[in-house]
Amino acid sequence: MNAITANELISGAVVYLYENGDFGVDLQKAKLFGADEQATQDAMLEKTLANPRLVSVEPIAVEVSETGTVWANRLREQIRANGPTVGGFARQTLEGADHVSL
Amino acid sequence: MYRYDEFDAAFVRQRTEQFAHQVKRRLSGELTEEQFRPLRLMNGLYLQLHAYMLRVAVPYGTLNSTQMRKLAHIARTYDRGYGHFTTRQNIQYNWPKLKDVPAILEELASVEMHAIQTSGNCIRNVTTDQFAGAAADEIIDPRPVAEIIRQWSSLHPEFSYLPRKFKIAITGAPQDRAAVKFHDIGLMAATNDAGDVGWRVFVGGGLGRTPMVAKEISDYVPHEYLLPYLEAILRVYNMYGRRDNKYKARIKILVHETGIETIREQVEAEFAEIKEGVLKLPQGELTRITEYFAAPNFEPQTETKIDVAQFEATDSAYARFLKHNLHPHAKDGYVSVTISLKPIGGVPGDATDTQMEAVADLAEQYSFDELRVTHEQNLVLPHVAIKDVRAVYDALVANDLQEGNAGLISDIIACPGLDYCALANARSIPIAQAISEKFADREEEFGELKLKISGCINACGHHHVGHIGILGVEKKGTELYQITVGGDATENASVGTILGRGVVPEEVPNALEKLLDRYMAERTGPEESFLAAYRRLGDAPFKEALYG
Numbered sequence: 251m252n253a254i255t256a257n258e259l260i261s262g263a264v265v266y267l268y269e270n271g272d273f274g275v276d277l278q279k280a281k282l283f284g285a286d287e288q289a290t291q292d293a294m295l296e297k298t299l300a301n302p303r304l305v306s307v308e309p310i311a312v313e314v315s316e317t318g319t320v321w322a323n324r325l326r327e328q329i330r331a332n333g334p335t336v337g338g339f340a341r342q343t344l345e346g347a348d349h350v351s352l
Numbered sequence: 353m354y355r356y357d358e359f360d361a362a363f364v365r366q367r368t369e370q371f372a373h374q375v376k377r378r379l380s381g382e383l384t385e386e387q388f389r390p391l392r393l394m395n396g397l398y399l400q401l402h403a404y405m406l407r408v409a410v411p412y413g414t415l416n417s418t419q420m421r422k423l424a425h426i427a428r429t430y431d432r433g434y435g436h437f438t439t440r441q442n443i444q445y446n447w448p449k450l451k452d453v454p455a456i457l458e459e460l461a462s463v464e465m466h467a468i469q470t471s472g473n474c475i476r477n478v479t480t481d482q483f484a485g486a487a488a489d490e491i492i493d494p495r496p497v498a499e500i501i502r503q504w505s506s507l508h509p510e511f512s513y514l515p516r517k518f519k520i521a522i523t524g525a526p527q528d529r530a531a532v533k534f535h536d537i538g539l540m541a542a543t544n545d546a547g548d549v550g551w552r553v554f555v556g557g558g559l560g561r562t563p564m565v566a567k568e569i570s571d572y573v574p575h576e577y578l579l580p581y582l583e584a585i586l587r588v589y590n591m592y593g594r595r596d597n598k599y600k601a602r603i604k605i606l607v608h609e610t611g612i613e614t615i616r617e618q619v620e621a622e623f624a625e626i627k628e629g630v631l632k633l634p635q636g637e638l639t640r641i642t643e644y645f646a647a648p649n650f651e652p653q654t655e656t657k658i659d660v661a662q663f664e665a666t667d668s669a670y671a672r673f674l675k676h677n678l679h680p681h682a683k684d685g686y687v688s689v690t691i692s693l694k695p696i697g698g699v700p701g702d703a704t705d706t707q708m709e710a711v712a713d714l715a716e717q718y719s720f721d722e723l724r725v726t727h728e729q730n731l732v733l734p735h736v737a738i739k740d741v742r743a744v745y746d747a748l749v750a751n752d753l754q755e756g757n758a759g760l761i762s763d764i765i766a767c768p769g770l771d772y773c774a775l776a777n778a779r780s781i782p783i784a785q786a787i788s789e790k791f792a793d794r795e796e797e798f799g800e801l802k803l804k805i806s807g808c809i810n811a812c813g814h815h816h817v818g819h820i821g822i823l824g825v826e827k828k829g830t831e832l833y834q835i836t837v838g839g840d841a842t843e844n845a846s847v848g849t850i851l852g853r854g855v856v857p858e859e860v861p862n863a864l865e866k867l868l869d870r871y872m873a874e875r876t877g878p879e880e881s882f883l884a885a886y887r888r889l890g891d892a893p894f895k896e897a898l899y900g
Binding site for chain 2: 257259261263264323325329330335339341
């Protein structure tokens with residue numbers, strides 16, 4: 251499965267496309283695209299790329315555990331989703347809102 | 353130290369205003385990311401994994417207390433209360449927001465600092481010996497020439513779009529503490545037959561995916577001709593350097609593929625054309641710049657030695673600090689003090705805002721208002737009277753900066769790695785932390801040992817030149833760490849040899865323990881360093897220790 255991720259322009263924060271079309275920081279709320287939803291994913295990707303508030307837009311591979319937790323496959327994406335593994339720093343927050351609308 | 357003249361001040365102010373306008377246009381949607389990206393990179397602003405990263409230039413690693421306090425203020429006001437000092441003697445902030453960057457640059461400009469040319473395919477910040485202007489073994493203070501190179505290379509119209517980035521390092525001492533042979537151009541002070549001091553010039557060194565030791569292109573260039581000579585090298589590189597493949601675009605590849613003899617001929621031909629032109633440096637200008645770097649007004653000192661032994665039984669931490677963190681000074685009664693940014697289990701190179709302010713206070717009170725950033729990610733108080741060392745140490749203790757480990761295994765260079773960097777394949781910082789914790793009680797017995805860790809083949813952590821180097825790679829979604837031995841960034845430069853297959857993160861400290869136990873068993877005595885033992889023994893015993 252895939253999710254769509256980006257960095258938000260003002261803060262640089264890592265964001266994900268949600269089911270409702272907004273972008274927010276929580277991977278657990280991400281809209282997931284199955285292998286049979288490639289056309290939908292491509293359409294959303296194109297729409298996202300056109301949004302000037304979002305940069306470094308890309309699809310990422312994810313898995314869903316038996317308990318429903320969404321996991322990014324690559325360590326890089328796990329670190330983007332959870333913050334640095336050292337230093338105890340929380341992830342970057344969005345500036346002035348909890349989501350970015352498409 | 354150098355102070356901006358009217359030209360410098362106006363130039364930085366204009367650039368700051370220009371970038372503020374560009375940010376405004378980006379935020380309003382007038383500029384696309386594609387249009388904005390090269391503009392932000394020209395001003396040191398990257399987009400990393402979690403946030404933007406702003407890289408601020410510290411020219412040749414020299415700061416005063418006002419500048420350090422400003423860096424602390426920026427960390428506290430616009431970031432998360434800390435900064436990361438880098439192998440380029442710069443500082444990086446890991447969490448700034450785009451909307452705040454113009455204000456940050458304005459703050460920097462107010463103390464004669466900026467982030468220009470800390471990214472992009474241009475000539476980057478010139479780096480030098482952290483003990484420049486202080487070291488007992490120095491032939492000449494390289495900072496005036498470094499400053500002249502800074503002025504020449506800033507927004508040089510011909511060299512703003514080079515095939516690839518370009519790094520210059522300079523040292524005025526025979527003992528190379530600036531890794532000059534691993535730079536695109538390396539300069540080492542040299543004396544000619546008449547006793548005049550000039551520069552040996554090396555070209556084509558570098559790390560990254562193709563590590564190379566620079567080759568000597570000239571054994572002596574006088575001061576007055578240095579800029580035309582550098583210009584000639586850059587012109588040859590700009591003309592013939594590859595632009596079709598970014599992995600083959602550095603000058604090291606050009607030198608390697610063309611041959612140093614041909615490159616020398618091309619440079620000499622270009623040099624002959626321009627040597628008597630506008631870049632020929634008048635003595636008056638050299639003198640004018642040199643005056644900015646005049647030695648402080650050292651007072652005669654009665655205390656000229658410290659008896660380390662007397663503290664070994666009563667205050668072993670202080671004794672360790674004295675043994676490892678002091679460097680001989682050219683002036684009797686003074687030393688240079690290394691402030692380690694490598695606490696056991698800490699993040700190499702990080703300093704909090706309060707630590708930066710404490711260091712600024714120490715510089716002001718005890719080191720003629722001078723500070724240095726080292727390429728090994730530490731700080732230096734270059735001119736401390738020996739009678740003041742204890743007071744400096746006590747202040748460092750109060751700010752958790754007292755680690756007496758300069759040059760030991762826990763004095764690790766580590767890139768930010770996959771915890772922050774968009775290019776990295778593996779984490780560096782947790783590996784550094786685990787190693788420093790593992791060997792905290794043994795590092796004294798190992799003696800001098802340069803350990804360097806990179807989270808990808810770009811080698812920002814200089815792993816190729818670590819006595820022991822560690823390179824993180826990703827294989828089938830798993831982090832693995834390749835271990836190299838025998839690297840050396842000094843005048844006896846060498847690139848480390850990979851010992852074999854990578855190990856998983858949890859096994860890295862144990863793997864190092866095997867290597868170090870073998871070293872301890874094989875060395876001729878405490879005076880034989882790890883590197884010396886490796887050079888005597890070769891890699892066979894270390895391979896065997898690691899892989900059986």
